[in-house]
Amino acid sequence: MIARIVIPVILVVLLTDWYVDRRFICMCRLHRKALRCCWWLQTTLVVVYSVSLALSKNFAPDNLNLLSRYLLLLTVWILPKLVFVVCSALGWGHCVYHKTKTNWGNPIGLLCGFILACMSIYAYTIGFSKLEIRHVTYYSKDLPQAFDGYRIVQFSDAHVGTYGETRAGVLNAAIDCMNAQKADMIVFTGDLQNMRPTELLPHQKALGSLKAKDGVYSIMGNHDYAYYIEADENTRKANLQRMMDLQKQMGWQLLMNENRVVRRGTDSIVVAGMEYEGKSVKVPNKGDIKKTLHGIDSNHAFVVMLQHDPTSWRTDILPHTRAQLTLSGHTHAGQVEIFGWSPISLLYKEWGGMYYEGRRAINVSTGLGGFVPFRIGCPGEIVVIELRKDK
The missing domain is CATH 3.60.21.10 (Metallo-dependent phosphatases)
Structure with missing residues (x-):
């Protein structure tokens, strides 16, 4: 199941994390090295998790909790991060084109990503329990x-x-x-x-x-x-x-x-x-x-x-x-x-x-x-x- 989407997922993880690293973490003045280390450590763990599930010989791993947690990670962290990066990149392009300084894509992306994450948590808890x-x-x-x-x-x-x-x-x-x-x-x-x-x-x-x-x-x-x-x-x-x-x-x-x-x-x-x-x-x-x-x-x-x-x-x-x-x-x-x-x-x-x-x-x-x-x-x-x- 995960094998079908593992390559696009890994590409999204790497590209979005690279963007956040270059546009935000590298701009930090305090603890920059520690922040980058932690940031790329979580990237590595997500990639390893994705590959390990994709290597399952069955449609899904024997322990379905591993799959459920992965899909929760996908909808609560990876997809909201993608939404934020897209909004931020569009906002940055708008700033460059119109020669302005305020990137409104950042707060809009944060809000949209937060809403998506909240909807996902609802879907995994209350949404699945409703009848x-x-x-x-x-x-x-x-x-x-x-x-x-x-x-x-x-x-x-x-x-x-x-x-x-x-x-x-x-x-x-x-x-x-x-x-x-x-x-x-x-x-x-x-x-x-x-x-x-x-x-x-x-x-x-x-x-x-x-x-x-x-x-x-x-x-x-x-x-x-x-x-x-x-x-x-x-x-x-x-x-x-x-x-x-x-x-x-x-x-x-x-x-x-x-x-x-x-x-x-x-x-x-x-x-x-x-x-x-x-x-x-x-x-x-x-x-x-x-x-x-x-x-x-x-x-x-x-x-x-x-x-x-x-x-x-x-x-x-x-x-x-x-x-x-x-x-x-x-x-x-x-x-x-x-x-x-x-x-x-x-x-x-x-x-x-x-x-x-x-x-x-x-x-x-x-x-x-x-x-x-x-x-x-x-x-x-x-x-x-x-x-x-x-x-």
Whole structure:
């Protein structure tokens, strides 16, 4: 993960520290040598830290705290310093061009950098701990009358390995909140782990306490497959099997290109779970539409399709099925949302909320947790979806 950005990060660190050294530290009259020594010592430590993480053979280091602390360092120190240097350099250029002495870029850069650092600290603490319940109503003329008012609770992208012991209360509060909804069905739309199924063990009892009238259904997300650690094929298969076994032990019905029929008297709906199909460069596409809907009368059934990656809605589900409602996750809304806009919208057309194509719809959950404990403007969410008969 860090290997992808290590060269730009090191360049930013070296260039910004050189600028601060030449423009400010070298101008000091007292303790100049000591200040420069300390300044370049922290530079060296940051570079060493960056390189050591980049050399990890896996997607992330085994100790995810090392990654979290590094990203905190990046957003609280390195990026604010870059903002300050850019503002200061522009201000210096303005002074040279207009032959003035006061560089207003320095105080502006300090203020902007300070605000960015404060926002980052908030995102790692309060922002990641916040929880939101989003209510959605979906109307369909195809919904059987007996299911008018049926309530589905959706959650996605729990990434329970990120909670550890210190943040376990955040996950437990979310589980209590879901149970309090008294839903007819609970669905989880993928990414339960970060890299290893052992991450579930401290939270297995809590996750197993999720209850709904018609049960808890789940699918696999790209992180739930064993492709985020470097391992031989046998180890990968064993990790995948353990992930599947743990979900079943929790009482969840894991759907692997499968479907289940839920009945109310003579009426019924179908919940179908498709394996991962999407953009991930690490996980091969495993979704099989025909297998997922095997045995289902597609002309008459009301289908709730579970697919982790929302891009599959347009590439596979809309053109090849009549599934009325699709539930997805995966995007996390980039874990950053500002005035309703997220940078992840540059990559995904459907990235958070309810989207329609005619009468068919997809709900994309922005997720409960994240690989990195960082959220600003988009708290972890639980979605309560009410199905209504469109008369």
